[in-house]
Amino acid sequence: MNKIIYLFAIIATMVMIASCEKEDFQDNNIEEQFSTSVPGSWEVKAYLNDSIIYDTFNIFTSGISGDSIVINDTIVNFWNFQVKASVDGKSNTFQTKLSTNELVNDFAIGVKIPVGKIIDSDSIYMEMQFEDDITPFGNTYQIKGHRVK
Numbered sequence: 001m002n003k004i005i006y007l008f009a010i011i012a013t014m015v016m017i018a019s020c021e022k023e024d025f026q027d028n029n030i031e032e033q034f035s036t037s038v039p040g041s042w043e044v045k046a047y048l049n050d051s052i053i054y055d056t057f058n059i060f061t062s063g064i065s066g067d068s069i070v071i072n073d074t075i076v077n078f079w080n081f082q083v084k085a086s087v088d089g090k091s092n093t094f095q096t097k098l099s100t101n102e103l104v105n106d107f108a109i110g111v112k113i114p115v116g117k118i119i120d121s122d123s124i125y126m127e128m129q130f131e132d133d134i135t136p137f138g139n140t141y142q143i144k145g146h147r148v149k
Helices: 002-037
Strands: 040-048 051-061 068-072 082-088 093-100 110-119 123-130 141-147
Touching: 051 141, 068 093, 082 110
Parallel strands: none
Antiparallel strands: 040 051, 040 141, 051 068, 068 082, 082 093, 093 110, 110 123, 123 141
16 A cells, blocks of 8 residues: 555656646746847837827847846936836736836935836837936836837
C-alpha cells in the first residue's frame, strides 16, 4: 500500500511541475511579445480636454524590466518626467496609480498614468496627471502619437 501512495505522490509532483513549466512558458511569450513593441522613440502631442496644448515632441520608452516599463521626456519638451509603469502584456497596456518622477532631485513629484496603451506596435496613447500641476493631479493630459522609425 505504501508503494502505491509513493507512486501516486511522484506522479502528482510530475504533473504539477509540468503544468508550472507550461504556464511560465506562456507568460514569457506574452512578455516577449509586448517587450518588442515597447522600446523606442515616440513622436507625440499633448492634449487637455481635446485641445492641443503642446505640439510635436518625443518621449522614450524602455523595454520591460520584470513587469514594468520606463517612460520619459528627458529632452524636457512637455514636462520633465521619467516614470515607471506596470505592464499588462496580454492587453498591451500600462499604468501607474502613483509613481515618483525620477528626474526631479529636490523632492518627489508624483505622476499618475491611469491609462496607457501601445496600439498595433506603432501608436501610443496615455493619460497623465502630475502632482506639481497648479491643482495637484487636477488635469488629465492625453499624450498620443506614433513610433519614430
